[in-house]
Amino acid sequence: MADEMVVRAQRFINTTYPNMLGIPPLEENGRTSWTVMYALTRALQLEIGISSLSDNFGPTTLNTLKSKYPVLNAGTVPSANFARIIQSALYCKGYDGGEIDGKYNARVAASIGRLMSDMGVQGSFPDSGSLYPKVFKGLLNMDPYVVVSGGSASIRSIQQWINGRYISRADFYVVACDGNHSRTMAAAMLYAVQYELGMADGVANGVFGPGTQAGLKDHTLSIGSTGTWPQLFSAAMILNQRPGVAFSGSFDSSLSSATSAFQDFAKLPVTGRGDFSTWASLLVSYGDQSRSGEACDGVTTITAARAAALKAQGIKYVGRYLLNPSTTSLPEKEIQPGELKTIADNGLRCFPIYQTYGRDADGFKYPAGAADGLAAVNAAQRHGFKNGARIFFAVDFDAYDYEVTDSILPYFKGVEDAMALSGNPYRIGVYGPRNVCIRVSEAGHATASFVSDMSSGFSGNYGYPLPPNWAYDQIVTKTVGSGSGSINIDIDIASGRDTGENSFNPSVLDSADTAFDGAYYPALRSDTSSYMRSIGFPDEDSNRIFTHSECLETIMSHDELITDLSHTFSMRKALIQTSAYWEMRHYDAVDLAVDAAVVYYHTGVGGGVISPVRDSSTGIAQISGEVGIRAWNHCIAKGFVTGTTLDPAKDADIWTMWHRVNQDNAYAVRTVSLIHLWDAGGKPGGKNPPAGETVMRPMSLGYTQSEIFQVLRRYQGWGDEAEEHATKRMGLYQLFEKYNGLSRM
Incomplete structure (x- = not known):
């Protein structure tokens, strides 16, 4: 709802400082925003003589x-416009600013007094009706000084207390008093501790x-401390959402009991005292990094010597990765052949982690989650994890809360649906900052959290408590062992909610594809149907020519050919099946009309409402004449196939x-495999992105997930749509690969 006085404030800025603030005119919409506060800040700077706004x-x-x-x-206010800046800012903060008439009158003074009271600093300055520089700074931002939705009165009282006590310190500024813990409040608590330790400005x-x-180690609290x-x-206990704690200057039996409960929850020594380890866990996400953890995770193969070093360190549980998306870095990141047996034989247990790149929100959407869920199941079964193991899916970046809502939660819904589609062989865990873990778990998408607390600067860790379902708490990186047993690991505190696995099925080595076992066809048809429906493709669609069953039957009817192509080119059958099915599934009435236009262009037969067209993507695999020519020419030149080269200019x-x-489905399927080889070769001569497509390593049955994604993306082309479709195709690929893998066994 528009506020008329905020409209007047916006109008004041626009009319008083036209083209003077270095920003566009404000929209006069009556809504407070950072844009308005920034404009008022610039206006203030102009009024006090600062030239660089x-x-x-x-x-x-x-x-x-x-x-x-x-x-x-x-x-003392120097001008009417100066006063109007103050009045406008008061309205933008929800206080009475008078008539924005340039007068610092009794109404303005009263509002400044209320503002200072809400901040908790009214006793820190001589006159509660006057405006002081640090209070002015707090006025010109979007921080609330009253409890907002989700906030608590107890946290607000802490915020007001800390403002009032430390506002005179040089580097301390007013924090929000909204009743919510935050990054700013967490930093303010550290400043407060340092001030009380006697540190100078x-x-x-x-x-x-x-x-x-060192200072905190000398300030252990016990019953009777005041x-x-x-x-x-x-205050730190309340900010960490510990129940039943009162903000008090007395360490009594009640606070001691609450401290014991927190220590037990965080797996600290239960002393009931405010000792250093407890202070550390309350003030920073990683806590006391000298602690010994019973778990670790790492990117290095666990050999017998390294297992001995880990056991000597007190490690029981080892986190290892199901996949490595890279072909060039961290060669031991993925679980290596025989490694799980070594782990079990040496009395350790392993918890699996699934991570591709996942360094920003763009990689997290529902289709990506569905694809990763299916890929994780395939990888876990290939390595030998038995049903019931928990896989921790990684969110390895500082996701803001809106990104959790928009991207991370849909991603984990995709993971959850993929796991259900697979028969729920594994449980789902989440790795990430505290806020990610809390929200994913509260949404019901994960049963345990692996917390990236070592990243203490993440906004998703600042101001958030340890998740209730935490299983592992990552606190520090260190190297243990020596010689052949030396290994660099992340130390994790273990809660006991997850204990990893110590018994495994035999691992399944990568092997050549075989003929499809028809006994799996009903399950393949059902699973691909479910997946395609989950991303918006009903089995029958009036907008498309072919049904799900027709597409799958057509592709699988060429299984002998696809198996032969797989052997000839060291290419997974699933790559060919995925591209052919996906393209056939998209064939629609517009494609038919364009096909007719191409026929008319070359033969003069037919025609229709569409003008003659020289070339188009056509047939079950949506291949254009030019793309088919360039793919065949490339493969002929490389010696992959024999044939006569054609000229795409003719x-x-x-x-x-x-x-x-268009006419020969078998020829189209064969051409799909050649397009993939051309794609991997950098698509020479094709329509490439500005810098050209990179040359990938030669086609291999051992292509990583990122390489598979690249091949599927390049089949369609370049750009956002190709990226989006490739993400969706990855789930389809995993389903084809699942049943091809079963057929190989």
């Missing part, structure tokens, strides 16, 4: 304000460094190839 109310703005106008009130920096740690330290400790040759892929 910016959105940031930084040190230059603050120090200039302190120097020129250390106290602003009716007697300029030394205190909000970092949990050696000086802070003063500021119990206040800080109880109409007769375009027609020859187009007619073949």
Whole structure:
């Protein structure tokens, strides 16, 4: 809803400072936003004589304000426009700003007083009706100073207390008093600890460094402790959402009991005292990094010597990766042949981790989750994990809350649906920052969390408690062992909610594809139907020519040919099956009309409402004459096949190839495999992206997931649509590969 006084504030900025603030005119919509606050900040900078304007109310703005106008009130405000900036900002924060008439009157003074009271700093300045520089800084942002939705009064009281106690310190600024823990509040707590330890301004920096740690070791709290330290400790407990804790300056039996409960939950020594390890776990996500963890994860093969080193370190559980998306880095990241047996034989247990790249939100959507869920099942079964193991799917980046909503949750729904489609052979876990783990688990998509607490700077860790279902808590990287037993690992605290696996089925080595076992056809048909429906393709669609069954039957009727092509080119059958099925499934009425136009162009027969067209993607695999020619020419030149090269510049040759892929399904299927070889070769002579397609390593049965994705993407072309479709095809690929794999056994 538009606020008329905010409209007036926006209009004041637009009319008073036209083309003067270095920003476009504000939309006069009556809605408060960072854009409006930035404009007011720039206007303030202009009024106090700063020539280089910016959105940031930084040190230059603050120090200039302190120097020129250390106290602003009716007697000191320098101009009407200066006063209007204050009045406009008050309305944007929800306070009465008078009439935006340039007068610092009693209404404005009263609102400044209420603002300072809401901030908790009213007792920290001489006059509650005057505006001071740090309060002005807090006025020109979007931080609330009243409890907002989801906030708590107890946390707000802590925020107000910390503001009032430390506002006079040089590097401390007003924090929001909205009743919610946050990154800013977590940093403020560290500043508070450092101030209480006696660190001078300029030394205190909000970092949990050696000086802070050493100081906390000298401030263990126990029953009977009183003063500021119990206040800080109880505040930290409340901020970590520990139940039944009161914000208090007394460490009493109730706080001791709550401390014991937290220590037990976080797997700390249960002492009931506010000792260093407990302080550390409350203040930073990784806690006391000198702790010994019973679990670890790493990218190095576990040999017998390394297993002995891990056991000597007290390790019981080892996290290892089901796949390695790279062909050039971390060669031992994926579980190696025989490694799980070595782990079990040496008395260790293994928990599997699934991660491709996943370094930003773009890689996390429903189709990607469905594809990864299927890929994880295939990989886990190939390595020998028995039913019931829990796979931790990784979100290895600092996902903001909106990205969790928009991308991560749909991704895990895809994983969950893929696991159900596979018969739920494995349980689902989530690896990531605290907020990711909490929200994925609360949505019901994961049963346990592996928390990336070592990344303490992640916004998803700052201000969030340890998830209730945490299984592993990653806290530090270190090297253990020596000689052949030396291994670099991430140390993880184990809660006991997951204990990994110590018994495995025999691993299944990569082997050549074989003829499809027809006994699996009903299951393949059902699973591919379910998957395609999950991404928006009903079995029968009036917009498309072929049904699901017709497409699958057509592709599988060429199984003998596809098996032969797989052997000849060291290419997984699933690559050929996926591309052919996907393209046939997309064939629609528009394609038929364009086909007729191509026939008319070359023969003069037919025609219709579409103008003559020289070439188009056609046939069950949607191959154009030009693409077919270039793929065949490339493969002939490389010696993959024999035949006569054609010229894509000649109409007769375009027609020859187009007619073949349109009329001869077997020829089209064969051409799919050649297009994949051409794609892997960099698509020489084709329509490439600006920098050209890279040359991939030679086609191999051992292509990684990223290489498979590239081949599927290149079949369609370049750009966002090709990327999106390739992501969806990956799930289809995994289903074909699942049943091809069963046929190989």
